[in-house]
Amino acid sequence: MKLPIKNSESLIWYGLALVFLAILLVSIVDSVKVRLKVRDIEREVNRRVEQELKWYEDNLQHLNKELQRYKVLYEKSRQEAMYYRRIYRRMQEDKLRIALPKSSRELRERFRRLGYEPVN
Incomplete structure (x- = not known):
């Protein structure tokens, strides 16, 4: 297939255009790959x-349950402490x-009255 190229200058321009399009295509593909990788990384981070x-x-x-249990224990021990303080x-x-x-x-007389015999 013959291209109607009249001079070498237009051939250079066609070559430069092809190189530009190739670079553009590669950059678009890389951009898509990077976006896909970023999306995968975001998914992993979110997970x-x-x-x-x-x-x-x-x-x-779990800690709230433990806290409630300790509150109950604290309240019981506080009540017991108050009871023993009163006693x-x-x-x-x-x-x-x-x-x-x-x-x-x-003292010996009191013990005798209570029914305890002296030891000595």
């Missing part, structure tokens, strides 16, 4: 981020009200 978020949400729910306070008041024996002879 990993979703996995991390799910893990953190599950962990947060201790009553014991202290009773101790002040009960007259302690002044001597060991008085």
